[in-house]
Amino acid sequence: MPATVEIKHLSVSYNGTNVVKDVSFEMPAGKVTAIIGPSGCGKTTLLRSINRLSELTKNxxxxxxxxxDGENVLKMDTVLLRRKVGMVFQQPNPFPKSIKENVLYGIKAAKIKTDHSDIVKSSLQKAVLWEELEHRLNESALNLSIGQQQRLCVARSLAITPEVILMDExxxxxxxxxxxxxxxxIQSMKGDVTLVIVTHNMQQAKRVADYTAFIYRGELIECNETEKIFANPDRSETRDYLEGKFS
Amino acid sequence: MSNLFANQAPLLRTKTAPAAAALIASAGIIYGLVLCCINSLETFAVSFLAVLLAAILALWTFVRMAVKENDRGLLVTGAACMTAIIIVTVMPEGLPASFHVYRSFVAAALIIGLCVATLCSAVYRLLGSTPVAFDNSRYPILILPIVIALISYGMILFVLCLNGLPQISWQLISTPYDPANAALRGILNDILGTFMLMLLTSIISLPVGVGAGIYMSEYGGRIAGIIRFSTMLLRAMPVVVLGLAAYGVARMAYDTAWQGILAPDPTIMIGRGTFLLASAFLSLLVIPVITRATEEGLRSLPRDLREGSLAVGATEGYTLLHVLLPWSLPNILTGLLLGCAEVAGNVTVIVLLCGFGNYGVTPFTEATSLAHFIYKVMFADRSFRMSMGNYVYAVSVILLIITLGLTIVYLVLRNKFAERYRAH
Incomplete structure (x- = not known):
C-alpha cells in the first residue's frame, strides 16, 4: 500500500547551520515526486530525514x-520506519553477498517467514532485472555491472514491500x-509505492516524475505537477533554474 | 613565447663510461657487504676507493665532453670518495686489539654508501638521462636495504637450519619428556603446549578484543577513550611485570578453590601455573592487538554499506553481524596472527610458570612451550641441560616452521575472506 508523505515545517541543521529551512509540501501516494535543485541546496538532507538516516550524522x-501514512516519522522506531520507507543510494551499494541474499537481506533481517523465491522473482521483475539474472541468482552481486547493481539495490528495497522508496540521485x-x-x-513500480527522487538531472525529473519540488538554499521555492513546473512555473527563480540562468 | 626546453643538452648516446662506472660500483657494493664479514679484506679498501674515484671522474669528464653538462652530483660523490680515502688511510689501527675491526666496518660503510651514489648516477646516464630515467635510477637506494635485510634473514635461517635440521628426528618430536626415563627424551609436549597456548589465548582474547574494538569504533565516547587508553597501557607495560604477576597469581591459587584450574597439582613446585593461567596472562598482550585491528577494520567500512543495511530496516545488531564483522574479518585475522606469533615466541610472561612438559597437555596441566624450552636449557635445571641441551637449534627450527605454517594459513584465509567480503 503506497502512503502519502507529508512534510510540515521541516528544518534540519548540522552543527547549528540550517541546511533545510521550514519546508512544507506533500508527496501524493503512489506517485513519483522529484526534488530538484543545485548541489548543496539541502535536497539530499531533506530526503535522508524522511527515513531518519540523517540522524547517523553527528550534531x-x-x-x-x-x-x-498519518504517522509522525520523528516519533517512530527507526527500524520499523525504515521497513516502511526504503532507500536507494547515489552509489550502488550491494552487499558482498550473492544476488539472492542481497534481495532477501531485509526479509531476513526482519525475520519474516515467507516464500523466498517468490519475493526474489517479483522484486527482480519490478527492478527490470529478472530476465538478465534469472540463472545467476547465486553469483556474487559484486560481479554485476554498475547499472545492474543499482537496479539490484532497487530490488533489495522493494523486497520488504515498503510504502515509500526514497532515491538519492x-x-x-x-x-x-x-x-x-x-x-x-521506476515506471513499473508506480502505483505500488510512493517514490521520491532527488535528482539534479532535470530531463530525468521531466521524464519520470508526476510532481516536482524545486529547492534552493534550503528553502522550498515551488512544488507542483511536473508538466506545470516545466511549462509554466509560478516563480521566476524556478524558470531561471530550469533555463540554466542560475548562478 | 620561446620553448623553455629548447636549449636543453642533448641526451647521452654513448654508454661506455656509465657502464664501466656502474660495474665498478656494483662490484663495490658486494665488496663492502663481504668486508663486513671478512675484516682482513680491508687491505684493499684504499685501492678500491682509488679505482672508484677514477671511475667517477671518468664519468664526469665523459658527461662534460659528450653533452656539455656539469654533473655536480658526481663531483660531490668524487669529493666524498677522496675524503673516504683520507679517512681510511689515517684512521689508526689503534691500541685496542680489535680496533682494526672498527676500521674495516667504517671502510665498508663508506664504500657501500659511495658505490650506491655512483651506481645511481651511472644508471641514470645508462638509461639515457631522461626525467623518468632519473626516477628509475634511484632504485639502488631502495633496493640496498632490502638486499641487506634479506641477506641477514638468510644468514639467520642458514645458521639455525645448519645446526637444527640434523637433530630433528621422529623420536624427538613424537615423545614427551620424562626425567625418570632416559628413553623418553622428546619435545612432544612442548610442541603441543605451544599450540595449546595459542588456542587458549585465541579463545580468551578473540571475544574480548573484538568486542572492545566494536565498542570503540561504534559507540565512542568516554568509555571508549578509557578502553583505548588501557589497551595502549597494556602494550606499553614491561612484559616482565606481567610475568611476575602471573607467578603471584599461581602462588596465591594454592590451597584455594582455584587450585587445579590456575595452578597444577601441589606436588609440583609451588608457583607453577596451568596452561589456562599462562594463556590468560598472554591474552593481555594479544587483546590490544586484536582490538586495534578490529577497530581499524570497522573504520574502513564504506559508509554506504552500513547505511544500505540500516535503510532496509535491519537493526544495528543485524548490521553488525552481517555487514560489519564480515567486512573486518581480514583485519581481525591479522590481529589474531600477530597475537599467535607473540604467544609462540613469548617467554617473559610465562618464564616463572612453566615446567618441563612431563605432565601432559590439557588446559589444567603445568604449562610448557617451545620458546620456554630454550630458556630452560640455558638457565634452568642442570640435568635437563645435560640431556636436552643439544636440541635448542632443533627447537628453534620447529618454532620457525610453526610460525611459517601459521603465516601461510593466515594469508590463504585472509585472501579468501577479502575476496569474498570486500571485492569492491
Whole structure:
C-alpha cells in the first residue's frame, strides 16, 4: 500500500547551520515526486530525514513533522520506519553477498517467514532485472555491472514491500542505457509505492516524475505537477533554474 | 613565447663510461657487504676507493665532453670518495686489539654508501638521462636495504637450519619428556603446549578484543577513550611485570578453590601455573592487538554499506553481524596472527610458570612451550641441560616452521575472506 508523505515545517541543521529551512509540501501516494535543485541546496538532507538516516550524522537536528501514512516519522522506531520507507543510494551499494541474499537481506533481517523465491522473482521483475539474472541468482552481486547493481539495490528495497522508496540521485553513477532501464523500473513500480527522487538531472525529473519540488538554499521555492513546473512555473527563480540562468 | 626546453643538452648516446662506472660500483657494493664479514679484506679498501674515484671522474669528464653538462652530483660523490680515502688511510689501527675491526666496518660503510651514489648516477646516464630515467635510477637506494635485510634473514635461517635440521628426528618430536626415563627424551609436549597456548589465548582474547574494538569504533565516547587508553597501557607495560604477576597469581591459587584450574597439582613446585593461567596472562598482550585491528577494520567500512543495511530496516545488531564483522574479518585475522606469533615466541610472561612438559597437555596441566624450552636449557635445571641441551637449534627450527605454517594459513584465509567480503 503506497502512503502519502507529508512534510510540515521541516528544518534540519548540522552543527547549528540550517541546511533545510521550514519546508512544507506533500508527496501524493503512489506517485513519483522529484526534488530538484543545485548541489548543496539541502535536497539530499531533506530526503535522508524522511527515513531518519540523517540522524547517523553527528550534531544533526531535525525539527518539524514528517507524516508517513498519518504517522509522525520523528516519533517512530527507526527500524520499523525504515521497513516502511526504503532507500536507494547515489552509489550502488550491494552487499558482498550473492544476488539472492542481497534481495532477501531485509526479509531476513526482519525475520519474516515467507516464500523466498517468490519475493526474489517479483522484486527482480519490478527492478527490470529478472530476465538478465534469472540463472545467476547465486553469483556474487559484486560481479554485476554498475547499472545492474543499482537496479539490484532497487530490488533489495522493494523486497520488504515498503510504502515509500526514497532515491538519492539514483542515476548519477550510471550510463544513459542503465539510466533508461532504471527509469523503466521506476515506471513499473508506480502505483505500488510512493517514490521520491532527488535528482539534479532535470530531463530525468521531466521524464519520470508526476510532481516536482524545486529547492534552493534550503528553502522550498515551488512544488507542483511536473508538466506545470516545466511549462509554466509560478516563480521566476524556478524558470531561471530550469533555463540554466542560475548562478 | 620561446620553448623553455629548447636549449636543453642533448641526451647521452654513448654508454661506455656509465657502464664501466656502474660495474665498478656494483662490484663495490658486494665488496663492502663481504668486508663486513671478512675484516682482513680491508687491505684493499684504499685501492678500491682509488679505482672508484677514477671511475667517477671518468664519468664526469665523459658527461662534460659528450653533452656539455656539469654533473655536480658526481663531483660531490668524487669529493666524498677522496675524503673516504683520507679517512681510511689515517684512521689508526689503534691500541685496542680489535680496533682494526672498527676500521674495516667504517671502510665498508663508506664504500657501500659511495658505490650506491655512483651506481645511481651511472644508471641514470645508462638509461639515457631522461626525467623518468632519473626516477628509475634511484632504485639502488631502495633496493640496498632490502638486499641487506634479506641477506641477514638468510644468514639467520642458514645458521639455525645448519645446526637444527640434523637433530630433528621422529623420536624427538613424537615423545614427551620424562626425567625418570632416559628413553623418553622428546619435545612432544612442548610442541603441543605451544599450540595449546595459542588456542587458549585465541579463545580468551578473540571475544574480548573484538568486542572492545566494536565498542570503540561504534559507540565512542568516554568509555571508549578509557578502553583505548588501557589497551595502549597494556602494550606499553614491561612484559616482565606481567610475568611476575602471573607467578603471584599461581602462588596465591594454592590451597584455594582455584587450585587445579590456575595452578597444577601441589606436588609440583609451588608457583607453577596451568596452561589456562599462562594463556590468560598472554591474552593481555594479544587483546590490544586484536582490538586495534578490529577497530581499524570497522573504520574502513564504506559508509554506504552500513547505511544500505540500516535503510532496509535491519537493526544495528543485524548490521553488525552481517555487514560489519564480515567486512573486518581480514583485519581481525591479522590481529589474531600477530597475537599467535607473540604467544609462540613469548617467554617473559610465562618464564616463572612453566615446567618441563612431563605432565601432559590439557588446559589444567603445568604449562610448557617451545620458546620456554630454550630458556630452560640455558638457565634452568642442570640435568635437563645435560640431556636436552643439544636440541635448542632443533627447537628453534620447529618454532620457525610453526610460525611459517601459521603465516601461510593466515594469508590463504585472509585472501579468501577479502575476496569474498570486500571485492569492491
Amino acid at each position: 544533526c537536528r531535525v525539527q518539524g513533522e514528517i507524516m508517513v 539514483p542515476a548519477s553513477a550510471l550510463d544513459p542505457v542503465s539510466t533508461l532501464k532504471l527509469e523503466e523500473s
